[in-house]
Amino acid sequence: MLQIDRWKRILIIGICVLGLAYAMPNLFYERVEAHNDAVATIEKTGVSTPELEAAESDWPGWLPSGLVNLGLDLRGGAHLLAEVQVSEVYKSRLDALWPDLRRALAEERATIGTNHKLESQDGLLKIEIGNPDQMARAIEIVRGFSDPVTSLTGAGQSSLDISGDGKVMTVQLSEAEKAVTDDRTIQQSLEIIRRRVDEVGTREPTIMRQGSDRILIQVPGIGSAEELKSLIGTTAKxxxxxxxxxxxxxxxxxxxxxxxxxxxxxxxxxxxxxxxxxxxxxxxxxxxxxxxxxxxxxxxxxxxxxxxxxxxxxxxxxxxxxxxxxxxxxxxxxxxxxxxxxxxxxxxxxxMTFDEANELAILLRAGALPAELTFLEERTVGPELGQDSIDAGKIASMVGFIAVIVLMVLSYGMFGVFASIALAINMGLIFGVLSMIGATLTLPGIAGIVLTIGMAVDANVLVFERIREELKTARGPARAIELGYEKAMSAIVDANITTLIIAAILFVLGSGPVKGFAVTLTIGIVTSVFTALWVTRLMTVTWFERARPRQIEV
Incomplete structure (x- = not known):
């Protein structure tokens, strides 16, 4: 029997309305963005000016206000690739250790003689002792300052490598400790850079580790790469x-x-x-x-x-x-x-000026970078170029959308109209989900949406072709429609699961832009299956209940 329970109808319509409601703020992007900025500023500072109040009241507070954030290639901004000079941390660790070593060795001056620090290359601490016969005792004292390495790969190893040659004792970090220190330095640098960028109030920056000692920083909406470098490049030690x-x-x-x-x-x-x-x-x-x-x-x-x-x-x-x-x-x-x-x-x-005082406060509040950053690559993307990319994405999406609608209507008539309406709802649901999760849209993300437009009707095509076949053998159009949806289900599920697996692999193994493509593709697959199997079916059932046709053409 061709029917859908009332609770299912309410659920389907509710999901569509909710998704479209969350997508709606993107139609008024600048207005909602100004509202969100004003709300955030008032909450952060506790100060409300007439301009902030006007921007806040420009969008109703009871409506959703989440937006799809625009990535660097769409909004414009700065791109930096920085290398962390981890070797500086080795020197700092040994320099901080020297006063304690000097006191400990001085306490046994009667045995090992006087001691003093020698000039040495970075990453090494060389100490000359007065009595070379007591080098073993001096090494034993220094070894008391060595700790076990806190990592799985360095289990059982010590943090210091200590050796003696004549009167000179050499102290340095062990290889296992260097590996742990490198990882800790990169993670600390990532966190501090993120805090400094967040203090400025930019939206959805991309700050991620690349390789063993490099950090990729992409900040949409900031003026230039030089401005970004001045903010995050200062060690602020x-x-x-x-x-x-x-x-x-x-x-x-x-x-x-x-x-x-x-x-x-x-x-x-x-x-x-x-x-x-x-x-x-x-x-x-x-x-x-x-x-x-x-x-x-x-x-x-x-x-x-x-x-x-x-x-x-x-x-x-x-x-x-x-x-x-x-x-x-x-x-x-x-x-x-x-x-x-x-x-x-x-x-x-x-x-100092007031701007310099504010910048210094930001740097100190965010914390000191553990090591200096060397910038290997820097690029500024202008907002005009980003707007061109948005316009090109809109044109590509509209051309693809119209072409699919024309094809579906010419091929399947009334059922093609149902598929076209579902496709429009599908686009709204995609932007609604992206807004709810606060996702960042990039050019590859737009490519994922355009691809989804073409893929979204695949499930409808399978259903409609199945209905065509059933019309030849089934008893009546209602039974043909019901069997068409039932028998197309397995093929639709199989096809979309394989695509989801590919999207998951792209997300796990890909970099930032590839991840954006995978996210939009995944959301598009889920929403397209929902609209194809349930939204078009609801429209078909509703139409069939009202029209009661004796025969149908697909």
């Missing part, structure tokens, strides 16, 4: 170091463990500082732009409990001594400690 002296000679002789750094604003001024910091930017919990007591731009910062304790102890013990605030190997401020700072908060002030 902040440290607070004791000052040993101030002078004008960049090549001044310094004691071991000290380094000469320039003043970031005053030419010819150089600070000799202790290389080991008292606290670092990693112990910061927040940083906000503000003004100092003279109304000039500044940045307020706050430490976590550990950093606050160390900062308070040092300032209490060094009142009236200068204290250097170092950002990326430049002294940005060197105030004199007037009193103990035990609150865990402070201020960075100096010759």
């Amino acid at each position: 902040l440290t607070f170091n004791p000052v040993a002296g101030i002078g004008s000679d960049p090549d001044a002789q310094v004691d071991p463990g000290q380094v000469v750094l320039p003043d970031s604003k005053k030419e010819g001024v150089y600070y000799t500082i202790e290389e080991a910091p008292v606290v670092t930017g990693e112990e910061l919990t927040d940083a906000l732009p503000s003004t100092d007591q003279n109304g000039l731009p500044a940045v307020d910062f706050r430490f976590n409990p550990t950093g606050a304790r160390k900062f308070g102890a040092y300032t209490a013990a060094n009142i009236h001594q200068p204290f250097a605030i170092v950002l990326d190997d430049e002294v940005i401020s060197a105030p004199e400690i007037q009193q103990a700072i035990t609150t865990g908060s402070g201020m960075i002030s100096g010759s």
